[in-house]
Amino acid sequence: MKRLWKTAAVFTAALCALPLAACNQDTSWTYRTADGKYEVTSGMYVGMSLNAYNEGFSQEGVDTAQSLYGQQIGSVDGLTWVEQRVDNLAKKYLAVESKFDEYGLSFSEDEQAYVDSYVDYIWSYMGASYEDEGCGEESYRKLVTNSFKESQLFYDIYGVDGERAVSEEELRGLFDEQYAHINIFDVDAADEEGEPLTGHPLEIVEEKVDELIGQLDDGADFETVKADYEAEVEAAEAAGEEEDADAAAEAASEEAADETAEEETDTSAYINAETSSYPEELVTTLMEASDGAYGSYDDGEGTIYVWIRLENDDEGFEAYRDTILQNEKWEEFTQYEQDWVNGMTFTENDASIRKHSPKNLE
Secondary structure (H helix, E strand, C coil), rough: HHHHHEEEEEEEHHHHHHHCCCCCCCCCCEEEECCCCCCEEHHHHHHHHHHHHHCCCCCCCCCCCCCHHHHHEEEHHHHHHHHHHHHHHHHHHHHHHHHHHHHCCCCHHHHHHHHHHHHHHHHHHHHHHHHCCCCCHHHHHHHHHHHHHHHHHHHHHHHCCCCCCHHHHHHHHHHHHHHEEEEEEEEEEEECCCCCCCCCHHHHHHHHHHHHHHHHHHHCHHHHHHHHHHHHHHHHHHHHHHHHHHHHHHHHHHHHHHHHHHCCEEECEECCCCCCCHHHHHHHHHHCCCCCCCCECCCCCCEEEEEEEEECCCCHHHHHHHHHHHHHHHHHHHHHHHHHHHHHCCECCHHHHHHHHHHHCE
């Protein structure tokens, strides 16, 4: 009898060792660091799979109207691409968790409150789609928190006093190359149907623009000229009838001027040539203009812009410092992350990975 029990035990152990059997194997996790300190739970793996699946549809040549897994992404089929992407995401997650602690980083109370409120907000809209596939709120929260940890790692490494810090001089140089401090307003040069004015009606608008430029020539403050003009337009629209518009506009103009004198107003902004929605030719003019230059630009489609180029200041630089740094160094940082991944050893739970395979998404 003892021999029978022993034989049965050996047979059962052999079954559990088979890849497809996984008898009583824990499938609550998929990846761990070698020391077991950090792990990717099965719910998190499902969440990563969803993210990778959606990312697959944004790849070049992919038809969003067709099954992703029936298409090629680069040199591999869709399912293989997603599986490889999830493998990378899981290992990067573990690398970021490990390095975040290694660098001694943490979130302040305000930062943690922001992360929590952000997750709560996103979950209220997208939670159901994740939960239906097996990624609960706790798993999703960990994934999002990890992305914030990744961001903090980036700024700790490339920010002031970081191990790969970018100098203030270099950042300011990039700021001046990429951003222009401007103030601008538009003058309507279209008819009621939105078509560009022509002939005499256009000449009337052009005369108004010349008048505005003349005020600037005489040394008028741009903010005042802008406020006065916008008040005129608002008053004219409110009056509704042309005969009342002039009187109303004059009164509104005086009121706007008084308000401007009482309280300094700054409606200036920074534009970037890559992201600006203004006409390309106008953007080029603004980027190349010297400080203090001003003028007008007719887009030929019913709008005339009146603009001024201002000096790039410290306030603007501080507002865009992080954006410039990220644009300049994020690609390098992702390679640095990959170096972390390549230098680490991971434990993979094959049974759990098979159970929660991305192929289940289709």
